[in-house]
Amino acid sequence: MKYLYLIPARGGSKGIPGKNIKPLAGLPLIGYAIRNALEIAEPQDVVVSTDDEAIAKVARELGAEVPFMRPAEYATDTASSRSVILHALDFFAQRGIRYDAVVLLQPTSPLRRASDIRRAIKAFEGSQAAPDAAMRAEMAVSVCEARTNPYYSAFESDEAGFLHISKGDGHFTRRQDAPKVWEFNGAVYVIDAEALRRDEISRLKRILPVEMPSDRSIDLDSLADWRHAEEILAGTDINH
Numbered sequence: 001m002k003y004l005y006l007i008p009a010r011g012g013s014k015g016i017p018g019k020n021i022k023p024l025a026g027l028p029l030i031g032y033a034i035r036n037a038l039e040i041a042e043p044q045d046v047v048v049s050t051d052d053e054a055i056a057k058v059a060r061e062l063g064a065e066v067p068f069m070r071p072a073e074y075a076t077d078t079a080s081s082r083s084v085i086l087h088a089l090d091f092f093a094q095r096g097i098r099y100d101a102v103v104l105l106q107p108t109s110p111l112r113r114a115s116d117i118r119r120a121i122k123a124f125e126g127s128q129a130a131p132d133a134a135m136r137a138e139m140a141v142s143v144c145e146a147r148t149n150p151y152y153s154a155f156e157s158d159e160a161g162f163l164h165i166s167k168g169d170g171h172f173t174r175r176q177d178a179p180k181v182w183e184f185n186g187a188v189y190v191i192d193a194e195a196l197r198r199d200e201i202s203r204l205k206r207i208l209p210v211e212m213p214s215d216r217s218i219d220l221d222s223l224a225d226w227r228h229a230e231e232i233l234a235g236t237d238i239n240h
Contacts, residue, residue, distance in 0.1 A: 011052030025233035051075035109187035138195035143182035144217035151178035185217035
């Protein structure tokens with residue numbers, strides 16, 4: 001299968017100004033995603049989608065392709081990931097290059113490893129061999145165990161205002177006995193291109209989970225997240 005390794009990095013950032021090219025433990029943040037992708041893919045398939053010339057310059061210096069600048073309508077706070085991906089796929093399709101799937105790597109997951117991407121691709125490709133199309137994944141996504149478990153520690157209010165467990169009968173007395181639940185950690189998405197053209201990412205149904213440990217499932221959204229990631233990276237070889 002032919003994969004487009006797409007790294008979305010728009011210029012506007014409110015929580016951490018200029019975060020995509022801000023140095024994190026000595027490397028511009030976007031460099032972690034680029035380095036991950038280049039360990040797996042051919043350079044021409046590693047593409048940064050950005051509306052910012054400064055980000056484009058840094059991305060090129062780090063070895064990524066920036067064959068287009070993202071239009072302003074796809075670089076707003078409300079622009080969807082799907083619109084950004086389809087814009088990139090259409091750009092290449094118009095030039096006779098067609099990708100079977102997109103590997104979306106958000107820069108805000110600097111603790112992701114190339115091995116996490118490989119496992120997601122392996123899971124996705126494995127499902128494509130199923131003879132029944134209904135068993136073929138539309139997406140493989142990295143997950144970590146959810147912080148709150150609806151069988152054990154998540155509650156809802158009823159009509160009288162009293163709390164009740166969100167799911168199940170509430171009889172689990174130990175968290176480890178409750179069914180495991182997962183949350184997307186934002187690090188890796190492997191998405192079937194045709195499925196994406198049919199529907200929004202949030203509406204895809206056949207999704208395979210690829211577990212990552214919680215201690216590497218940091219999604220940088222605040223300066224506190226940034227400091228935490230920097231502390232980890234300062235004492236860790238992220239490639240091993």
